Amino acid sequence: MSLFKAASTVSLLTLASRVTGLLRDLLMAAFFGASAMTDAFNVAFRIPNLFRRLFxxxxxxxxxxPSLAHTKAQQGDESTRRLIDSVATVLAWVLLAASVIGVAAAPVLVWALASGLGKDPQAFDAAVLMTRWMFPYIGFMSLVALSAGILNTWRRFAVPAATPVLLNIAMILAAWLGAPFFRDRGIEPIYAMAAGVMLGGVLQLGIQIPTLARLGLLPRIGVSVARIREAxxxxxxxxxxxxxxxxxxGVSVAQISLLINTQIASHLPTGSVTWxxxxxxxxxxxxxxxxxxxGVVLMPQxxxxxxxxxxxxxxxxxxxGLRLVLLLAAPASAALLVFAHPLxxxxxxxxxxxxxxxLQVSLALAGYGVGLLGLVGIKVLAPGFYASQDMRTPVRIAIVVLVLTQLMNLGLVPLFKHAGLALSIGLGALINAGWLLVGLLRRGSWRPAPGWGRFLLQVIAATALLAVFLMWASAQFPWTELRAQASLRVALLAGMLAAAAxxxxxxxxxxGVQLRQFVTR
Known part of the structure; x- marks a missing residue:
């Protein structure tokens, strides 16, 4: 399978995940709006997600x-399967202990992430309860990550890329059926979303098992003391x-930035966390x-x-990878900047x-749009270091960028409130990506192929035309006034985006850009 075909497969399945995720968010927005209880759920959901992204x-x-790919290439199947079993054993027992601790420490975790919720005791208590319900989700997702790493190394990209769809389906059912069910019985409806998250975790892990079993790679988790010690x-x-x-x-730096921003947002006007x-x-x-x-396709390769x-x-x-990032992320960044309100x-x-x-979500989205090229670029640049088992360089860069981001918050948040938080993340991502790029150039890991200067100018010119058109389209139609004409508004959006593309x-x-060069790789 070519790199482009593999990346396209992952991208299409990711699109399915994002579409179902968007439907999930649409249902949540329509049913719950932006309130103290949605802030409580988002904080509670962010806690297991924080640990999931960290670990x-x-x-x-x-x-x-990288370790699995190296073992597979150098030591053969038997050593590879032994590594999988040992890692699975250690991971499973560590996750069990972490879940127990996380459930017990839920009040402390909620306070650390969003102490501003304490202004509303009901919202704070709801966040604590939902954190306890959802914290074991990290256990399921860690085992899913183990399975995905195995399957991606064996170039089986489809199943890992499809698993997030199951979480979204579970949460859609929770919003559509579970929330009314809870409400009719006098239970806070938002609690149905926490139950949906746990159901989604079970489904995501379950779908990995048949493919692993067919490949003979299903991890065997040790339960005896001797087996655990051996692992x-x-x-x-x-x-x-x-x-x-x-x-x-390195990952902690990014999540610390997210935690700090969530903490700041919890002290801004109600709804800021949700916006x-x-x-x-x-x-x-x-x-x-x-x-x-x-990133998923390039890392093992x-x-x-x-x-x-x-x-x-x-x-x-x-x-x-970098040319493809510029080709596709540049117009997407421009669209988020000038077309945020219609979206x-x-x-x-x-x-x-x-x-x-x-209005408030649009302002934040435009802030993120400033740095979209950097956010996407990091996903390709960082694996350039990880594949060489160099974890330290991206970490050092991320630490400096974290400090710079928080310094930017000091000036941007008083001016732009929650949108300032998004803008600081966007600017920080651009700095991070630029620094990684320079690092790869200096060590000779990336030697740019001829034609980069011309390609850059071609993309800039085409992006400028797209931005001008979308600015016109944004001002041409009364997007919020079309609320009662949902079908017309959706058709207009689809038409404008298709025309922009x-x-x-x-x-x-x-x-003169030859798009075929990206397909044949």
């Missing part, structure tokens, strides 16, 4: 996938743990479709090229979602 999909994946002493596990240290620090949440969800669409898909000493292939894959109005402006909510790719074609 499961963050440090663990960054350390495990801890396994050299492969030790290597993964040694790589997880700096990787965890940022919806803006973040829309920003994640292009980030996941482009950056995550490329870069690790294999580095392990084989094939520096030319390593550089060529990075060059292909938010069309997607969320229903039910309890007010005109003022549309045609303008962009038409301009690229007229400028």
């Amino acid at each position: 499961a999909e963050g440090a663990f994946s960054q350390a495990f996938v 801890w002493r396994d050299p492969g596990v030790r290597r993964v743990l040694s790589l997880m240290g700096p990787a965890l620090l 940022l949440f919806y803006a973040d969800r829309l920003m994640e669409f292009p980030t996941a479709l482009l950056g995550v898909a490329l 870069l690790a294999a090229a580095r392990g084989a000493g094939d520096d030319e292939r390593y550089s060529a894959m990075l060059d292909w 938010v109005a069309t997607l969320f402006h229903y039910g309890a979602f007010r005109d003022s909510d549309v 045609a303008i962009y790719f038409g301009a690229l074609w007229a400028a």
